[in-house]
Amino acid sequence: MDNLPGKVARAFKEDSEDVVTLVTVIDLYCSQVNREGTRAQKEAFLEALFCQLTLNKEVLAKIAWDLPKSLLNFIVIENVDTDKALLKSKVFRLVVKCFNEISLHGNAKECFLTGCEILSKLKRDNLELEDDNAEADEKVETSASLLSSIELSDGTEEARSEDFVAEAIKLPHEKTENKSEDIPRHLRDDFVAPPLERGVEEFILELRLHVVLEMVTTTLKRIHTLYPSRFLGMAVGSLFAFGRSNADQIDDSVFVLRRVFAFARGYIPPQPTQEVIRDIPKDDYNKIVEDENCLQRKLLRSLITTSLNLFLKKSELHVAEALFAQIKNLQFEPDSLWTVVNGISSRYFQLALSFDIDLEKEFVTRCIEESKRIYQSLPKDSEIVNDNARKAIGQVIYQLAYTYNLQKLANEKDLSLDAGSILILSASHFLEKNKPLYPGIKIDDCIYMYLRFVTPAMFSQAYDHDFMVDVCHYWILTAVLNVPCHENRKILSKLPSYLNVIFLQILLLKATTPAGGKQRMVLLTTLTRVLCLMPENITFDFAVDTLLSCPFPHIKCCMLGILKDLMINTRPHESDVTDALSTLSIKDDASDKKAPPVPPRPFLVITEDRMAAIHSLALLALKSLKQSPSKETSTLMLTYLNFLSGLRMKWDLIFLGEIVKELSQFLQEEESELSELEFLRIANSDLIAFLEEETKA
């Protein structure tokens, strides 16, 4: 094993004419030393190989395309010290230096194609084959945070092809911070990479991605061609393939997005040689250039938008929460992850503008109008003959967007912008400019958009996209806040009731599931405001249906809370129309007097029928509690009591008495030690006291 460096040198000397033999020998040595050698032996071997590559440029030009796969096999966890700066991982450093030689002196087209091929096949899962010691679920504190600081080399494109080892390893922000020090902080012996939890496989995958993508980028610049779009198309295709294979498994997708951003922003089209230009008539040449430019523009736009959609699936910008905080003058306190995700989204947003994407136009076309088209053929309420038909249509609505997506995917022939990415960029617009991308949005636009982007995930995990759901919530809140209430009410009253109900069902589900308390509060507020705007019968029927059929007790509790608010709170002085009516001057005796103010009216008027419906539901909850006393059933009953307590002045006392009586009986007999039962006893006693007072009065 110790002789391998010498053997490499000899192979270059003896087999330089027979490149097939030479590459076979190098591959063999690579796998042998990587499999059996010590770290020191690997370093010595790679040092020797690098030396030979720099000394034999002509040979390198012939064999370069064959080396990347063998070299990448050295980027495995046992060869990289995860707790130190990458620059101190000598094996990694030497591999990168070899790649640098390959990129600069190998046959550009061959190496580019090799790079694309590797890129499209890079998989997080595949690493286990080459990395037997890495346990699949192992999490380590890696120097990944150091890797993440391989920042975009803003303004340093000139240096790119010079030596990307330096670029890969440097910490750009330290260039200024440590100017006065001889040794940069990350090179000092006592340096320990800041910890960041990340799977070993992902760490290695990202290192490999970085190295290969740099090779693709560098070789692409060295290619001479009249048709650069073909090569750009290959690079974009392989990045998409990488994304499709890995996006769902990558925790730190910002790293990948940074790489893609650097590639897209730094792209300079390969140029043809002067000989080629000379041989083509000028008009023909100009036409080719024009067509090629057009294709490349489309490819770059497609690359950045599709990448955003692919890699931001598991991220969120809490943009609805940010809007809520802005409206309520609250402090929006994002965490450090938010800052990172927002940073990269912001860069993509600006790059989209640089690439002439008219975001507002695209948002209207691809998000609003296209979503509306999906649901435009739905029948009116009056055309639905019975409940079965209504249920069937409900099912259709849930599936419509998913089917549409599949058909679109199958029929897509052109490189179009991705609607989901435009939706994502609309969030960045708000966060960048503090105003909505499309201020004219209406509540029905938001409902169609919501159904279109949220429902497909119910049929395929491939469409699970937390980011997009968050942005949809932001738009709903925007429409609710920006458009006058009377206008929103009018719009909602014109939508088919079953469509409204399905929208409310999904919104309720999403509002009751987020992990963060603030987000949950924002979504429940949004839902409450939407319910205030819906036709009363839809709101009440939806509430009753939820309380009757929803399988999740915590959602029923939320619904009761909302229902109480709607029945207690009164509408603010009604719309402009009402104001206008109250100031109308009618020429009669009282001509100078204003009309009397409209009496306050709750968002949901309490009627006999509505009381009866809720009473029945409360009795059902009590029945469940009696049958199986548990935390869930007692919490639900307690919520009913709170509801009734809040509305007791308006409620039917007979109904109230019935509940109180039955509950008292149960509580007397029940011996369970559930703490919730004690709360029930207290709440019930309050109601009993209230009823006794009322009876006396």
Added chain:
Amino acid sequence: MSKFYALAPTDKTGKPFEFSQLEGKVVLIVNVASKCGFTPQYKELQELYKKYNPQGLEIIGFPCNQFGHQEPGTDSEIGQFCQVNYGVTFPIMKKVDVNGSDEDPVWAYLKSQKSGLLGFKGIKWNFEKFLVDKKGNVHERYSSLTKPASLENTIEELLSQ
């Protein structure tokens, strides 16, 4: 008369900077940022200005925070930065957007006159440059990678016309 001379962006003090005063001059317009890798280009820009301003070259800097948020300061902070670090004496305007719905009319005009790489009209990064001739025509557009000093010959040519 070129539409260029009808433009009047706002300078750093909030007053309109009438482009009509630029008639007959060669003008180099740059979107600048204080915290960019290209910020040292200020030095070459100032050298160009010092050398050719007496012959009719005007350089105008438009601070812009759109690229990597690399121009976060206020207009007065930006002005001070340019003066202290690079001795800039050419006019620096009020901070603007160069892309998107809020883009400054100057930049909308310049971009409409000359596209960049691949025919994209959008500005890609800080320190892109537009060179305007004495008649108000956009002569050329240069990427951030083009160093100001490399424009000397073209500027001399335009000045001599």
